[in-house]
Amino acid sequence: MGHDEAFGALQGLRVIELGQLIAGPFCGQLMADHGAEVIKVEQPGLGDPMREWGRNKPVWWSVIARNKKSVTLNLRTKDGQDLLRELVARTDFLIENFRAGTLEKWGLGYDELSKINPGLIMIRVSGYGQTGPYSPRAGYGSIGEAMGGMRNLAGDPGTPPSRVGLSIGDSLAATMACLGAVMALHRRHLTGRGQVIDSAIYEAVLAMMESTIPEYTEANFIRERTGAVLPNVSPSNVYPTSDGDILIAANQDSVFGRLCEAMGKPELAVDPRYATHTARGKHQEELDALIGEWTKDFPAKYLADLMEENGVPAGKIYKAPDMMADEHFKARDAIVHMPHPDFANIHMQNVFPRLSETPGKIAWVGEPLGAHNEEIYGGLLGKSDEERAALEAAGTI
Known part of the structure; x- marks a missing residue:
């Protein structure tokens, strides 16, 4: 042009x-x-x-x-x-x-x-x-x-x-x-x-900065660094795989239930420690450890495909080469x-x-x-x- x-x-x-x-x-x-x-x-x-x-x-x-x-x-x-x-x-x-x-x-x-x-x-x-x-x-x-x-x-x-x-x-x-x-x-x-x-x-x-100011002025809470997670939003984290990392975000009740089915552990969805948003937030670290123990033995692509089949948001942590190779990036130019x-x-x-x-x-x-x-x-x-x-x-x- x-x-x-x-x-x-x-x-x-x-x-x-x-x-x-x-x-x-x-x-x-x-x-x-x-x-x-x-x-x-x-x-x-x-x-x-x-x-x-x-x-x-x-x-x-x-x-x-x-x-x-x-x-x-x-x-x-x-x-x-x-x-x-x-x-x-x-x-x-x-x-x-x-x-x-x-x-x-x-x-x-x-x-x-x-x-x-x-x-x-x-x-x-x-x-x-x-x-x-x-x-x-x-x-x-x-x-x-x-x-x-x-x-x-x-x-x-x-x-x-x-x-x-x-x-x-x-x-x-x-x-x-x-x-x-x-x-x-x-x-x-x-x-x-x-x-x-x-x-x-x-x-x-x-x-x-979202609600950080009213959290302080009304509730006297000062938000601090939390690394890869948002406190009380669980599970939503980066998990190890056999060939890298994968991000899985299943913090909504219905989505968490689908993740449990994909893991072959449907009982977790009704476990009082994990059955609700609030409960999962209180047990965030142990839930992340449990999911990470499951993901670590599988390749990232297998897990990504499995999450897709079960309607669970998930994806690799992309770098430039991943973006260049991705079919969705290509389809949308x-x-x-x-x-x-x-x-x-x-x-x-x-x-x-x-x-x-x-x-x-x-x-x-x-x-x-x-x-x-x-x-x-x-x-x-x-x-x-x-x-x-x-x-x-x-x-x-």
């Missing part, structure tokens, strides 16, 4: 993406996946550090910058700031994830930009939000995960708090920001005016192969969620730095070849 072919629910909308790394750019990826024209603004000669990220090969850029148009622009100069104002006059959204106050320092805060474009929706992703005593601080996703309460619950109780293995705080804040942007777009349809989306990483994490000038075998996750009438798609992978300078500055802004050459010579683009 070419760069100008329309697709997706957000076709016809333009996004200017400032900032770098994950918290802002993942919001831009979500919007680009669904057809918005996302113009990725990067520092001349440097670009987003994400261009260098990836284990063994720098492949992450191919994902987080897919469907985006790359331009270079030095926002620390007056000419660069003026160019951005010209772009803002022609856009619907502006995404930024600088430290709070940075755009205001450059004369590019919402008060100024909304004078140029009253319908502008500014999407601001930061560690601590745009207000409050911590707002000026640098805030990475890991700090937001800790402050929002997630880190304290991740890992085994016998070890220090773990990280999930993903930049989940950044991605959550970006997803919240994208949701807020679509809300603001609906409001703009009614009023004609844009607004600011303030998505803080610690608050995006806090929003996922959950992972797709993309043409790339440097990486012949690059695969990546597809576009989610799936929309029935206006599906998103991956039209192209992350582009080289400044690949669309001519299209955006020459075509969209109407700068002549001479003007663009002068801007380039000055280090503005």
Whole structure:
């Protein structure tokens, strides 16, 4: 698909993406996946550090910058700031994830930009939000995960708090920001005016914290790490097999009964220690030990098939090779192969969620730095070849 072919629910909308790394750019990826024209603004000669990220090969850029148009622009100069104002006059959204106050320092805060474009929706992703005593601080996703309460619950109780293995705080804040942007777009349809989306990483994490706050304020209970299980939800755990691990979730009464039948131990379903949700919760450790003693002698695939036959949710703990080989992933094109000038075998996750009438798609992978300078500055802004050459010579683009 070419760069100008329309697709997706957000076709016809333009996004200017400032900032770098994950918290802002993942919001831009979500919007680009669904057809918005996302113009990725990067520092001349440097670009987003994400261009260098990836284990063994720098492949992450191919994902987080897919469907985006790359331009270079030095926002620390007056000419660069003026160019951005010209772009803002022609856009619907502006995404930024600088430290709070940075755009205001450059004369590019919402008060100024909304004078140029009253319908502008500014999407601001930061560690601590745009207000409050911590707002000026640098805030990475890991700090937001800790402050929002997630880190304290991740890992085994016998070890220090773990990280999930993903930049989940950044991605959550970006997803919240994208949701807020679509809300603001609906409001703009009614009023004609844009607004600011303030998505803080610690608050995006806090929003996922279920009932941990009222558990403390009302019941004086502080939830702590519990490893692979949720306390009092049993059985639902990772169990050993003869060739790896399997996750079995049979905590509902009827499902537990089917698990007992599959195990050849139907008597467990009526045993007073295990017959009810509450009883199983009280005897969680001994029930897990009993199930693990049964599973350890069978291959994981045999157990997975047996659980399927008996209507018990179960599955392997997937890694990338398992995902690539799985028939369900293949049937739904959950992972797709993309043409790339440097990486012949690059695969990546597809576009989610799936929309029935206006599906998103991956039209192209992350582009080289400044690949669309001519299209955006020459075509969209109407700068002549001479003007663009002068801007380039000055280090503005």
